[in-house]
Amino acid sequence: MNVVTRHRRLDAIWASERGFRGWFSTVNHTDLGRMFLVTSFFFFIIGGILAMLIRAQLATPDSAFAGPDIYNQIFTMHGTIMMFLFAIPAFEGLAIYLLPKILGTRDLAFPRLTAYGYWCYVFGGSMLLVAMLLGIAPDSGWFMYTPLSNAIYSPGINTDFWLIGITFVEISAIAAAAEICVSILKFRAPGMTLAKMPIFAWYALVTALMILTGFPPLILGSILLEVERAFGFPFFQVELGGDSLLWQHLFWLFGHPEVYIIFLPAAGIVSTVLPVMCRTTLIGYGWIVAAIVALAFLSFGLWVHHMFTTGIPHMGLAFFSAASTLVAVPTAVQLFAWIGTMWKGRPELHLPMLHIMGFFATFVIGGLTGVMVAMVPFNWQVHDTAFITAHLHYVLFGGFVFPVFAGIYYWLPHVSGRKRFFRLGEFAFWLIFVGFHVTFFAMHWVGLLGQRRRIDTYTPEDGWTLINLISSVGSFVLSIGIAMVLLDVILHVLSSRKIRRNPWQAGTLDWAMMTPPPSYNFASLPHVDSRHPLADNPALPVRLAQGHGYLGTPRADWRETLMVDAATGRPEAHVIYPANTRLPILMSAVTGIFFLGLLLKTYWMVPIGMVGVAGLALRWVWMLGRRDDLGAQHVGQGVILPHASATDRSPGWWGSLFLMFANATLFGCLLFGFAFLWTVAPGWPPLVRFEPSFIELGVGVAAALGTALALRVAMAAVRNARATLPALGIALTGAVVFGACCAVMLWRAPPPVDHAYAATLFVLGSYGLFHAVLIVLMTGHLIARVWQGYTSPARRSEFAVVSLWGDYVAVIGSLVLLVGHLSGLSL
């Protein structure tokens, strides 16, 4: 088979539908990555326009440009859009586009999930846009503090848009994060050990793990606050045993890691692009990996530094102040590695390098003001002033936007296969750089003079007039610069000068393919034995196109790839991806019905949405089944591998593992909330308690454990080709009994509107019940599979997945019932 025939065959198998219809059915990571990026930049522009409105309002004293009500919406939506609808999705888009290419494989682990996440993002983001167009956008600030955001002080629908829309968008973040983890660990080119992974993959892996740990607290907080607003469960209401500080804890447990979730991928771009710009390799690879791991963990021990003015005892303040200073160290390690890299190489001042220099200058200043505000006494002085706003923009704009622009200019030729034509970008860079520093340096200054953040106006007597005007002028220069970047990108796409392959002479695999990239990435998969495979072997792209790697011969209409051992990169299993489908967009639309029902308080829509999602999810997994054994396959290079469904560690198992990790964080936060209220909130212990029953407790725990055990027995049975239905029947019964025990707990508990205690019990019980239903559905699915002849020892992987969930439910189920019943004992 020659190169052109191979290309045609592969493209026929992998391509998305032509034209705009392809947008709705594509599951291809290149398409979806580009769609993510374009959408996130659309939101960046909206957020930027809102920023201009803010600066227009603040340019002069006594401004009548927008009233306080509208102004509140403007800054809330600016912050919300930039954080949730621009920064995180831009990372997801880049990771989705780039990871399979830089890891030397053909797609991410779960192509349909990529599409589902994208559509959840689009639908959730649209909700917020609609709210803004109707003038009923959220207006309580991007961190939605209670009691301001509760039903008493924010009665309208504004806050609900935030809580529900953002939760909808978070689904896409969790989906992308789980997928990124599995893809990096299991879907790499053969031979790529952990030590040979491109550095960007480490950054993406750590970031994704942080999303899985960091987002659940916010999702939980949003659920609790929405339930409080809609049904009056008093989680955050002090009069009824709640505590508004609980919201702050949950929010910042998410919020602080969030800024590192934004910064790390940007640093990943720097670590990838900088060495290429300096014609050398990255210094201190191992140090950098250790630094980002340290950064990830430390960043989860800082959240209270946002709460220094809430009256927390001194020792608490000191813990978090100390941790906040420490986090500067791993950041410095990276900086020194970058400086060393520049020292070692021969820096060339191409446009990406210019933006990296902008990043250095800006981010270092942001880091220094960060250490300043980590000091409690200084923090008390500048809390809630424009100094904080200035600091956060130095970190976010300096630490994210500059590197992202560097990345855009670096990978633009990859996406388009074209050369930059005009020199607009350089000019734009200087406008952005100067405009940014004028805007936000001035804001430090006016903040120190006492200007508070989030004020809609001030008087001439305050003495801030000139500084604010300077800041606003700077911001308009900045926005002209950003507009010019966009123009530059558009001109780039329209201009027609094709590039030769690998214009930057980079050493990573993303450049070892045609540009723009073909639908299947690599005609055959490389075997990797260095960190810079392309630099070591410039002939690699041609060899791969000729089919000398793995899977070089297209078979049937299979979208084939390989799964490898996480540590060593040894090929482990043969994977066939699902093809184009509209199922993801359909499922996220139905998910939208669920959220819309909550938002509009049309509660009959909610169960429809839930049943719809469950039904579509079953269809989703059902489609992957086969009725015949595939047998081991030749994958090239003399390697023969089993199909992934003949193993106990299929992609689905790994995906479940990471999903469960996020789920467990959510559950842990719920328990934390319970303990927090019990120890800190006034009005505890509650007067009316749940009446414990050791029979219900015993039966429920036994049922949960029995379910897990029965599922394990079923897993062993299918592996040895024995009958599985008896064990599955027992598992099903166990799950039903366990669910019944949770339901009885909900039934017998005191009314949840009376006290935060009962409200928390209600959430705990519902959590248990939800998981019982999940196990019933999964076990039911297995029974149907067995019935229809879809299982055999070589088609057994789903049993391991369900068994994993069974184990999880045994643990959380026992905890739910234990905590519930024991909390009723008065000692």
Add this chain to the structure above:
Amino acid sequence: MKDLVRILIAPLVWLAAFSAVYGLHGVICGFAVDGTVFGLSLARVLLVTAYVLAILVQVVLLWALYQDRFSSASVFVNFVGRASGWVGVIAAVWTMLPAVLTTYCG
């Protein structure tokens, strides 16, 4: 997977210990724990004990990460694992130092 554990374990344990000590401090202040042991305040004794324990655990982990028995076949993984082991020790000593130094409730 084991290699990932080698890399993540030390800072993970730090995070758990840090949260636990902060939680202990919360409980002490929330339930107004007073009383004395050996003439020292019970609250202080509890906090300092927790602090010392947290450091000890980190030191043991670091020691284990240097043992052949727990090492990986990959030089790189060993390097990163030990580096994050050091991060754990330093973070434990530094971030929980206030347990010895500052007043606890107020």
